[in-house]
Amino acid sequence: MPASPTKALPRFDTLLLAMLAAGGLAVVRIEAAWHRGPVVAQILCELSAEIGLWALVRNCEAVREQGSRYLTICVALAVGFPIAWELGQRWSGQSGTANEITMLVSLQLVAMALAAFSFLPRLGGTSVLLSSFLLLFSTTMTTNRFVFAIAGVYGVLGLWWLMGAYWDRIEGVFVASSVERRIPVRASVIGVTGLVLLLFGSLVGAAGTSAVVLRGFMPTSGGNRWHDPYARSGVGDGDAMVAAKDEALSFGPVESDLFLDSEMPSLYDMFDDTYGEPPRPNKRQQKAVSLAPQDRKETEQRIAQTQRSGREFSMVRRRVERKREELSDRNAPAMLYVVGQTPLHLGLETYNFFDGREWTHVSGWEEVRSPKLDNRFGKPWIDVRRTVHASMFQGENCYAVKVINLKTNRIPAPPHLTELHIDLVDRVDFFDWTKDGMFQMSGREHIPQLTVIHLHSHGINLHPLRRGYDFSQSFTDEQLAKLSPYLQHAEQHKQTADAWVYDVPRGWLQVEAIVNRLRRDFVHDPDATAPSHCDDVVSHFLETRGGPDYLFAATAAMLLRSLKYPTRLVTGFYADPQRFDHRAGQTAVLSEDVHVWAEVCVDGRNWVTIEPTPGYQPPSENLTWKQRAMLAFAQWIDWCKQHLVSLSALAMVVAVLAASRLTWLDVIGLCVFRLLGLRSSEANLVWTIRLLEWRAWLAGRSRPRQKTIASWYSPMLDSARDELKPALRSFFRWSDHLLYSARVIESNHHDEVRSACAAVVAASRRKLLQSSITVSSSIPS
Amino acid sequence: MSATEVSDQVTSSFTPGDTSTCQHQLAIDGLRLALNKALIGKDDIVEMVLSCLLARGHLLFDDLPGLGKTTLAKAVAHAVGGRFARVQCTPDLLPTDITGFNMFDQKTREFEFRRGPVFSDVLLADEINRATPRTQSALFEAMAERQVTIDADTHRLSESFFVIATQNPVESHGAYPLPEAQLDRFAMKLRIGYPDRNSELAMLASNVGSSDGAVACDEAIIKPQQLRRLQEHVANVAVCKAIQEYLVDLGRVTREHKEITLGLSPRGLITWQRVAQARAHLCGRDFVTPDDIQDVARPVLEVRLSGDFDSADRAVEEILSSVSVPVLETQNRK
Structure with missing residues (x-):
């Protein structure tokens, strides 16, 4: 009522x-x-x-x-x-x-x-x-x-x-x-819930939980673009300073002695710690012959180039003695904190020349456009956007990186960087491109500790490249000349590469075929380093079919080069999604997250990251809604295939439970009645009424709201056995008495009430209710 | 199965506790038998008439000629053993023809009050809608307060004064529809309807050998004083708070119904409760259930709801369907 x-x-x-x-x-x-x-x-x-x-x-x-x-x-x-x-x-x-x-x-x-x-x-x-x-x-x-x-x-x-x-x-x-008949409520609820979960899964599942952290579920007052003096997060949180010990988004001060006792390793120190040091050249006296002047000149020039670059990455390293057991509850010092979508490849250095043992960078990669300063809502943004927009770009990704303990002046930046912001740094001459195509704070030895860098980059969507389009044919002569160092390779790997891409059309599909082959057939083993005397680590790797990530990257790069796709080796950090801290909304990047991967140049200007090492996730793409739905569906199908047995068992159990639901729901109702309905005559009547209503609901004969217990259920008298009819009549009278009379049931009637309730329990079987109470009964008389 | 049938099934052997309820059962059964004998095959109508009588309400029959309205009214009058009066309403009927008038006596040189038909126990106002509104309104005070006032003198009527009015819905020419204010004085409006085939056969069979062409009940079943006690007993039938809330909610629904221009008045609500009490008593109970409310809903509401609805039955059905009957929560509100 x-x-x-x-x-x-x-x-x-x-x-x-x-x-x-x-x-x-x-x-x-x-x-x-x-x-x-x-x-x-x-x-x-x-x-x-x-x-x-x-x-x-x-x-x-x-x-x-x-x-x-x-x-x-x-x-x-x-x-x-x-x-x-x-x-x-x-x-x-x-x-x-x-x-x-x-x-x-x-x-x-x-x-x-x-x-x-x-x-x-x-x-x-x-x-x-x-x-x-x-x-x-x-x-x-x-x-x-x-x-x-x-x-x-x-x-x-x-x-x-x-x-x-x-x-x-x-x-x-x-x-x-x-x-x-009306809209089935249960089916609707289940259907809508499933739809919402599917949508949520395709949204978050395809992109990862960390993707939505920066923008958040609430409209933050700082956001990624504008400024608000009282914002708690986003770019505009500069004015409201909060403690910055744990949060990547905070600019505020921390105790000055926090990092006094910690060392600031450079990228090379971390490579040595993680991958092992390169073997020292043998300084023993050796016999030698003199070279002809022209040969000597070429060799010295090459050495000079190597020394001028000042950086190399050796593919031949000593095996690292790892600790047997690491304490899981001990916090390793974080190099960086990243807020934004992970997995994320933060590149620091690139290499283009490989001599079989070491990678070096031999020629400059000149970026066409110099950085520009853009003032937005009172905040300085350094615009490094290229003028030409590639078709593979889809949307924009936003990140915030806090440099904690890294000794480098290079910006740990995601691929396809478009702009960056460091609070109060409003001079464009603080930034510059490096010779190997990375972005750095020029004139500084390293980025100051606790600096928060806000980064924007193009999101990528590789579907245009997968449509049988051979991007390697689209380079102009000028671009080819510029890319020639990135195509240097040894011919002995071409046969392998050709075999791996047999029947695959040229273009990005071949790149993916190489990468997928490496990810599928090779084993990531950090300890399987190449022997120190090895002069062709790629061949060695192809034979042993296992090794550390730098060998995967080098092999992928060299095989792709043999197929005439320009590639380069990149070293930097891998922001592992497994390190994502849900509560803090950020991903810690530790010293063991140093990583080596490769990049492929697809249009003469832009480099696309490839991840050949199994265990490391490829960079996530910014998919369209349709692509996300397709991906989610494909993932769902794969998951179902993987769990076919358990799903089948579960489906059978659910089917049996669903088929017998009326029976066991009836049993549950009866158990509750037995448990609670035997305390007194009143309780007996109340719980008998509830049981009757419950059974009628199960039988699809729920009582309309304008009907009383007696008027709705009295047709049971027609289908009940003759010996039960008097007791049923008695039940309807006593239920009316209970519900609408002020007088209590006297003790001399308790037996009658009990037998009446027992008769209802016996006569209110589902099928009896269905046969006796008809749909037309619901029409008020 | 109708609620009446349900009640019949349920109450046929009802004996929980209360013996006082059964004291009057004999009288009621006698009344029921007498009326059923007068109006064959219309048990439900007889039950309603009895409910109305026990609730001290007045009754309006709205039906075609020859269906037994007058016969039933006369049977009721004879059964309760009181004085019976009949007024055949016509346009030239004056109010004094009903209430009575003061006549100057030449011998005593004083005015002498001549009582009209209202000074009876059962008044049959036949074809009441043929009387002028002035004459109809003469019945107002008599029906509502059981008294008439003539020339500043108030005259009390019988305590068991009971009006049965009839009206013919088809011959509207020269008729004066009863105003809502007067309709509200009636407890219920009934339509007798045609009897079924078997009942008609039984009626014809009973008519053979009857000289006056009508089967009337000449013996009084109960005396007016006994009826008065019965009515007082009905007034004491318990109505729990949940049922009263249910009634109030139903009343509110009638006032908010989009097709009903004049909803249920508080007086109508009281009448509904009293008729439901009578209904419960007839079913052998000393408390009212929602079924009692619903059983008497149609005749009680039909007489006092006016509006733009096609079918009164449908409107009543909608009203009843829109309010939930109190069930288990009543335990806390009894």
Whole structure:
């Protein structure tokens, strides 16, 4: 029966849930506040006002009678007041709050107002829904354990609230209990949930959880583009300084002695630590013959070039003595923190010349466009965008990298860098291209510790390259001349490369064929280094079919070069998605994450990363919605194939449970009846009525709401056995007596009641109900 | 299965506890038998008439001629053993023809009050819609307050005063439809309808050998005082709070229904509860159930709901369907 508004009262449990959610947000607000006193006072005022409003509504019938009108006013105040307060604060120049917190405060006040008016239809549920979202957002905005504890308590109470709401519905209204055909609720809920999960899976699953962290679920006031002095994250968080010990997005100061005892390794130190040092040249006296002058000149020139470059990467290294067991709970020092989509290849150096043992860089890779300074919302951005836009670019990726403990002046940048921002660095001459095509802070020995670099890069989508298009034929003569060092190779590998790409059309598909072959047939073994006397590590690697990642990269590069695809070797860091910290929203890059991979030049200007080493994920692509859906579907099919046996077993179990659901649900109902219905005659009658309703629901003969127990179920008398009919009549009389008479059932009738209830349990079998109660019975007489 | 049949099945052997309910059962059964004898094959109509009688309500028959309206009214009058009066309403009928008038006595040189037909126990106002509104309104005070006021003198009517009015829905020429205010004085409106084949056969068979062409009940089953006690007993049938809330919700629905221009008045609500009490009593119970409310809903609502609806039955069905009957939550609100 729809109770009139003045009779119903606001529910306390709804208020409690709203207060809990407000508590979660309060922790975030206090944590983010510069001056905590006013915020705590404000929170206390809000909670007091809410409790006062709730008590007023509960105790004042006049307010309840005009509930809809007062609710409108309260909701308008709840939405408008925090915004007006914030504007006032900013205008007066006192202080401010991040935009998302202001919005969440509005949400909190709305949830509280709805809780106060939860006696109105559907408002209680809406309030709990808003409170749940509020707490969800709060948990994503902090790493404070107290909020997670509140969320846990909220979960328990929320479950209790749901159960209460469910039983209210069952006991009170018996809504939607007619036997008319209507939209199947269960199937709809399952279908919609599945659809949402599929969409979410294709969204997040294809890109990775870390992809959405930077933008976040809430509209941050800082964002990636604009500036807000009170922002908590994004580019614009420079003014509101917070402690920067753990968060990658913070610029704030930390204790000065934090890193005093830590060394700053260079990339080479880390290579040596991770891959082992290259063997020292043998300095013993050896016999030699003199060379002819022309030969000597060529050799010396080559040595001079190598020395001038000053960098080399040896493919022949000593085996590293690794510790047998690493303590898993010991925090290794992070080199970098990365916020943004992972896996991510952060390149630092490139090499183009390979002599069979060592990679060096021998000629310059001149970038066409110099960096430019772009001032955006008062923040300096260094624009390194190339003028020509490639067809493979799709969207833009945003990252933030905090340099913790790395001694290099090169920017650890993602591929296809377009622009970068370091707060307060507003001079373009601080940056420059290196000779090997990387970006650096020129004039500095290394990037200062704790520097946060905001980076934007083109996202890539390789589908245009996969359409049988041979990009290697599109190079101009000028580009070919520039790329000639990147095509240097040894002819002995061409046969292998040709065999691997047999029947594959030229173009990116061949590149992928080589990469996939390496990933599939070769084993990543960091200890399987090439012998020190080996002069052709690629051939050795192809024979042994295993080795460290640099041998994979070198082999891929050389095989692709033999197929006339320009390649280069890149060293840098691999931001491993497995190191993604969900709570902090960032990925730590450790010293053991140094990595070597290769890149292929596809249009004379842009280099595309390839990942030939198994165990390292290839760079993620920015897919279109259709491609994501296709990918998700393909992944789903693959997953199903992998778990075919367990899925089949699960499907069988589900099928059996579904087929027999009416039976075991009936048994559950009967068990509850036996458990709770035998305490007294009243309890016996109540639980018999519930069992009868439950069985009627299972039989698809739910009682319409305008029908009483006696009028709806009395057709059972027609199909019941003759000996049960008197007891059934007795049950209907006693159920009416229980429900609508003020007199208690006297003790001398208890046996009659018990036998009547037993008769109902025996006569209310599903099929009997289905045969006796017809659809036409639902029409009121 | 209709709710009436259900009640019959359920109450046929009802004996839980209450013996006082059964004290009047004999009288009720006698009334029921007498009326069923007068109106063959219309058990449900007889039950409604009995409910109306026990609830101290007035009854309006709205049906075609020759279906037994007058016969039933006369049977009721004779069964309750009171004085019976009949008024054949015509346009020239004056209010004093119903209530009575003061006549100057030449001998005593004083005005003498001549009582009209309202001073009876059962008044049959035949074809009431043929009387002028002025005459119809003369019945207002008598029906509502069981008294008439003539020349500043108030005259009390019988405590068991019971009006049975009939009207013919088809001959509307020269008729004055009853105003809503007067309709609200009636407890219910009934349509007798044609009897079924077997009932008609039985009626013809009983008519053979009857000299006056009508089967009437000449013996009084109960006395007016006994009927009054019965009515008082009905007034004490328990109505739990949940049922009253159910009634109030139904009443509110009638006022918010889009096709109903005039919803249920508070007086109508009280009448509905009283008729449901009578219904419960007839079923042998000392408490009212939602089935009682629903069983009497159509005749009670039909007389007092006016609006733009095609079928009163459908409107009543919609009203009943829009409110949930109280079931298990009533335990906390009894």
